[in-house]
Amino acid sequence: MTTSDGVQEAVDRLGATLGRAVLVEDPRHRPLWWSRQGTVDATRMRTILEREVHPAAIAMVARLGLARATGPVRVPAVPEAEMLARWCLPLRGGRDLLGYLWVLDPDHTVTEVDLLVECADVAAAHLARQRSAGDGRTHRRAALLALLAAGEDPDAARELIRLEALDPASTVVVTAPPHGRGWELPGRMRVHLAGSGTVRATSGPPLPLAQLHVAVRRASAVQRVLRAGGTLAHPSWDALGGWHLIVAAPDSLAVADVHPGAPALAALDRGDLLLTARALLDAGGDVTRTAERLHIHRTTLYYRIERIEAVTGVNLRTGADRDDLHLALRLEAYRNAG
Known part of the structure; x- marks a missing residue:
């Protein structure tokens, strides 16, 4: 099994054999392995030392379709990026792009393409195993998180x-x-x-x-x-504040046990009455605040309050059992939201 050191050895060996600078990058052009052999250009120095690529070089990769290439491609010089001519071999795992192997060849004398392919195969195999191990780890982590969440x-x-x-x-x-x-x-x-x-x-x-x-x-x-x-x-x-009481309420506690007015209102199938009762009780019985929050006229609000009080038997503004009805309405809404 090839290790990261094994890829570096293959890159160094290729660089020494050709007398040319060799570089392996990931798909985003971040350097992974590089040789110490041969002349380098400004693009190579920028990639390794500054971890960035000239926009003109990136444009060239797109223009030549290197990400889709399946074999060695001779890449022309790009003067505006201070980039010499070179070979490019996309590294693939099946149809997936894993990176690129670059070999500088400014005078077009490198013809031993088989040697480039051998080095590219070593790097691609290692990167494919890394990706596979990463995918397996991701899947296992997801399975463990699902167990812990349950x-x-x-x-x-x-x-x-x-x-x-x-x-x-x-x-x-x-x-x-x-x-x-x-x-x-x-x-x-x-x-x-x-x-x-x-x-x-x-x-x-x-x-x-x-x-x-x-x-x-x-x-x-x-x-x-x-x-x-x-x-x-x-x-x-x-x-959550007082909602903690609603969240912690056992299933055995019926809404009607808290106050029968809540299920009585719900049985009318009048969402406007339920909403109004909740809003008024949330506002502590303040009619003005409630009308503003619901964007309704006070006359409409008074009519709804009259209907709600008739159904529930609770004085929404001063009744002693307002708190019970308020909790019951919250519990009703919480259970319906499940």
């Missing part, structure tokens, strides 16, 4: 820590919808290592990796609260 799994946590060379004390947060780089999770979420960047966590404070399922559950609850019409200072677990 429930407590200490073995999966330990394996992921080994796979990614993480600190065993690593903590994580979850964003939903997915934000930033992180790792993808099922359900349009993303997990981030705490401290790996600036990200507002939907799941709240960081948790140990083994408790990823808790972070996922918290992020899901926040999203559900927002779908239920909850107004939060920011979309995060630590901004």
Whole structure:
């Protein structure tokens, strides 16, 4: 099996045999291996020392279709990029472009194309194995994250820590919808290592990796609260406030157990009455604020309040059981948002 050192040996051997400078780049023209043999031009020096490529050289690659080439291509000089003539061999793994092998040949004397192909094959084989190993690692990481997102799994946590060379004390947060780089999770979420960047966590404070399922559950609850019409200072677990009581309510607790007025309103199939009741109670019974928020005339609001109070038996502005109805309406909305 060829190692990275093995590719370097092949590049050095080719450079020494031809007396020409050899370079292997990735598909984005970032240098991977290069020889110490032969004359180099400004383009080669810029690529290796400054990690950048002249725009004219990039334009030449596109113009000649080098990314689509399947064999050696003799590339003419590009004076505006201070680029001498050379050979280019695209490195491929099947149909995928893995990089390029470049051999300077300003006087067009390099004819041993077979030697170039042999070196290119060594580099391509190594890069293909690297990509395959990376894909396998990506798939395994995704599988482990899915296990950890579904429930407590200490073995999966330990394996992921080994796979990614993480600190065993690593903590994580979850964003939903997915934000930033992180790792993808099922359900349009993303997990981030705490401290790996600036990200507002939907799941709240960081948790140990083994408790990823808790972070996922918290992020899901926040999203559900927002779908239920909850107004939060920011979309995060630590901004839920009184909604924590709704999220923690057991399934055995019926909405009618909190207050029968909520299911009575829902049974009318009058979304405007449910919305109005929620808005007025959120506003602490303030009619002016509620009318402005709903963009309705106060006369319309008073009519709706009268209907709501008749159905629920609650005085929405001064009634002692307003809080119970408020919680029941939130619970109704939260469960319907599932």
